Amino acid sequence: MTDQRPTSPHIQVYRWQYTMLLSILHRASGIALSIGALVLVAWLLAMAAGPDSYDRMQSLIGSNVGVVMLFGWTWALFYHLLNGLRHLFWDIGMGFELPQAFSTGITVVIGSVILTGASWFIGLSIFGGT
Amino acid sequence: MSSEQSSGRRSPLSRARGLGSARSGTTHFLSQRWTAIALVPLIIWFVIGIIAHIGASHVVAMTWVGRPLNAVLMALMLGALFHHAQLGLQVVIEDYVHAHGAKIILIVLTKGAALIFGGLAIFAVLRISLGGVA
Numbered sequence: 001m002t003d004q005r006p007t008s009p010h011i012q013v014y015r016w017q018y019t020m021l022l023s024i025l026h027r028a029s030g031i032a033l034s035i036g037a038l039v040l041v042a043w044l045l046a047m048a049a050g051p052d053s054y055d056r057m058q059s060l061i062g063s064n065v066g067v068v069m070l071f072g073w074t075w076a077l078f079y080h081l082l083n084g085l086r087h088l089f090w091d092i093g094m095g096f097e098l099p100q101a102f103s104t105g106i107t108v109v110i111g112s113v114i115l116t117g118a119s120w121f122i123g124l125s126i127f128g129g130t
Numbered sequence: 131m132s133s134e135q136s137s138g139r140r141s142p143l144s145r146a147r148g149l150g151s152a153r154s155g156t157t158h159f160l161s162q163r164w165t166a167i168a169l170v171p172l173i174i175w176f177v178i179g180i181i182a183h184i185g186a187s188h189v190v191a192m193t194w195v196g197r198p199l200n201a202v203l204m205a206l207m208l209g210a211l212f213h214h215a216q217l218g219l220q221v222v223i224e225d226y227v228h229a230h231g232a233k234i235i236l237i238v239l240t241k242g243a244a245l246i247f248g249g250l251a252i253f254a255v256l257r258i259s260l261g262g263v264a
């Protein structure tokens with residue numbers, strides 16, 4: 001840190017492109033999902049502990065704050081899943097051309113929004129939870 | 131785990147082929163990918179299951195998680211998920227935390243937390259599946 005060594009160009013020297021935002025969102029959604037996984041742990045532990053703790057957990061999840069956070073985690077999950085698939089295809093050398101990188105990026109964003117909306121619509125209207 | 135030990139056990143060529151210059155980079159990279167591939171079907175199964183059990187009563191939820199196939203899939207998903215999460219968080223910490231001591235402590239805490247929470251969750255699934263309705 002004290003050395004005056006040359007540093008590589010960082011984010012501020014590049015022209016802003018939305019693929020950069022997608023890359024940052026992949027990391028951010030991964031961090032958010034790591035925290036969300038703890039809710040799943042708590043839910044399973046509460047279920048194993050018995051009906052009373054399960055019901056308390058369910059009302060916590062079903063509260064206004066709980067629903068908003070679950071909605072956010074749902075989108076983070078679908079985004080990370082779809083963009084993760086995009087990464088896996090890159091890993092086997094597919095989709096590297098610039099137009100493809102842009103179009104798959106848009107597909108991932110639109111797909112994650114549609115899947116999030118569809119999940120909540122189906123969950124609430126067909127299985128009708130409260 | 132130190133670089134001295136691993137260089138003692140491996141020839142320079144095998145180190146370059148298997149682990150790269152950063153001691154364990156290739157193993158980390160591949161583990162991140164294998165867990166990612168495993169999580170694709172497991173997460174799809176999980177999301178469909180959760181959607182179908184929104185607002186489920188304790189008995190219904192217990193029956194779903196406790197069914198042998200579901201319990202196995204849930205345990206596998208939890209294992210892959212927490213392994214994948216701690217690998218990803220390790221990279222985030224390595225990228226942004228440059229003080230050596232703080233970096234090591236954060237990575238160890240992350241890996242320890244992933245092990246503990248993953249273990250707790252799998253224990254809960256086993257208790258639900260094998261312990262009968264409480």
